[in-house]
Amino acid sequence: MPELPEVETIKRQLKTRIIGLKLSKITILNQKSFQGDATLLEGTVVVEVWRRAKMLGVDVVVSRQSSDLSLQISKQNSSQILTILFHLKMSGQVIFVGKQGAKKGGFSLGHPTTDMFDEMPNKSTRVIFEFSNGSKVYFNDQRKFGWVKVIKRAEIEGLKTFQELGPEPLEGSFSWKILKECLLKHKNIVIKVALLDQKTIAGVGNIYASEALFIAKIDPRRIVSTLSDNDFQKLHAGIIESLQKSIEEGGSSRTHYVNVEGKRGSYLDFAFVYNRKDGICRICRSRIKKITLGGRGTFYCELCQK
DNA sequence: CACTTGACCTGTCCGC
DNA sequence: TGCGGACAGGTCAAGT
Numbered sequence: 001m002p003e004l005p006e007v008e009t010i011k012r013q014l015k016t017r018i019i020g021l022k023l024s025k026i027t028i029l030n031q032k033s034f035q036g037d038a039t040l041l042e043g044t045v046v047v048e049v050w051r052r053a054k055m056l057g058v059d060v061v062v063s064r065q066s067s068d069l070s071l072q073i074s075k076q077n078s079s080q081i082l083t084i085l086f087h088l089k090m091s092g093q094v095i096f097v098g099k100q101g102a103k104k105g106g107f108s109l110g111h112p113t114t115d116m117f118d119e120m121p122n123k124s125t126r127v128i129f130e131f132s133n134g135s136k137v138y139f140n141d142q143r144k145f146g147w148v149k150v151i152k153r154a155e156i157e158g159l160k161t162f163q164e165l166g167p168e169p170l171e172g173s174f175s176w177k178i179l180k181e182c183l184l185k186h187k188n189i190v191i192k193v194a195l196l197d198q199k200t201i202a203g204v205g206n207i208y209a210s211e212a213l214f215i216a217k218i219d220p221r222r223i224v225s226t227l228s229d230n231d232f233q234k235l236h237a238g239i240i241e242s243l244q245k246s247i248e249e250g251g252s253s254r255t256h257y258v259n260v261e262g263k264r265g266s267y268l269d270f271a272f273v274y275n276r277k278d279g280i281c282r283i284c285r286s287r288i289k290k291i292t293l294g295g296r297g298t299f300y301c302e303l304c305q306k
Numbered sequence: 307c308a309c310t311t312g313a314c315c316t317g318t319c320c321g322c
Numbered sequence: 323t324g325c326g327g328a329c330a331g332g333t334c335a336a337g338t
Contacts, residue, residue, distance in 0.1 A: 091315090188309085206331060
């Protein structure tokens with residue numbers, strides 16, 4: 001899927017479009033894609049959209065006349081909040097379609113998406129969320145690895161997948177020393193594989209692991225225990241740089257990823273190594289190599305990365 | 307226990 | 323053009 005920058009892009013866009021909207025109907029087209037009781041969501045109002053690692057959360061509360069009051073309730077009584085949790089895995093998409101765009105507080109937000117309207121649903125649509133103003137959110141997932149689940153907000157922290165997650169790399173508190181500490185938890189594996197473990201750092205996937213290691217000039221085959229403090233510092237900077245750059249570019253679109261408007265991200269136009277086998281290294285002009293590490297394609301420059 | 311491989315799915319692309 | 327195999331943003335469980 002979508003790694004951190006792609007989910008972050010979806011989160012930011014969805015937030016401006018669906019907060020304050022009331023859910024009217026949920027249609028499940030593939031049972032395996034949906035866990036929990038969808039009927040609990042009908043009539044609820046969206047109060048928040050958030051991201052943790054590669055997961056997307058949409059918080060909803062039972063509607064009480066106005067959405068303003070709902071917002072108040074959410075702050076006072078978190079036990080009332082339900083979360084619609086998404087994991088897009090390899091091929092998930094979240095598409096928003098609203099003919100006039102969502103409205104909140106009297107002004108219109110977002111861009112018109114009438115072009116997507118006729119294309120949705122498509123053959124990979126697995127779940128459809130309909131709002132009372134006619135807007136819709138489509139969860140598409142060609143490979144059916146992704147999922148949507150309904151869970152009480154208060155129960156999320158108890159989920160094993162949440163408890164074990166490593167730190168968020170774009171939070172201010174994420175330092176190179178924390179990165180070092182997390183990576184040394186499994187010091188005998190290859191650095192590229194360690195970066196993919198969500199217990200090490202949350203949100204880094206196959207694209208940004210290769211990119212961050214290139215920026216840090218570290219060979220992806222290195223064993224974690226061989227890294228110096230200077231390496232950890234460069235890697236820390238490389239992770240942040242690649243993730244931030246990708247968010248600026250709206251994420252990476254190799255095959256499936258699109259944002260909520262159905263548009264592709266452009267990070268791969270700037271990528272140093274990912275998906276650039278035999279391409280020219282932007283720094284030393286030698287050929288980019290592709291190898292397999294931990295069963296995943298890994299791209300790097302033999303000259304630049306030591 | 308630490309680490310690796312296969313499974314989950316559908317679709318596309320590449321070589322013969 | 324057709325067919326088989328490898329491969330694709332992720333994560334689990336089972337295997338070594």
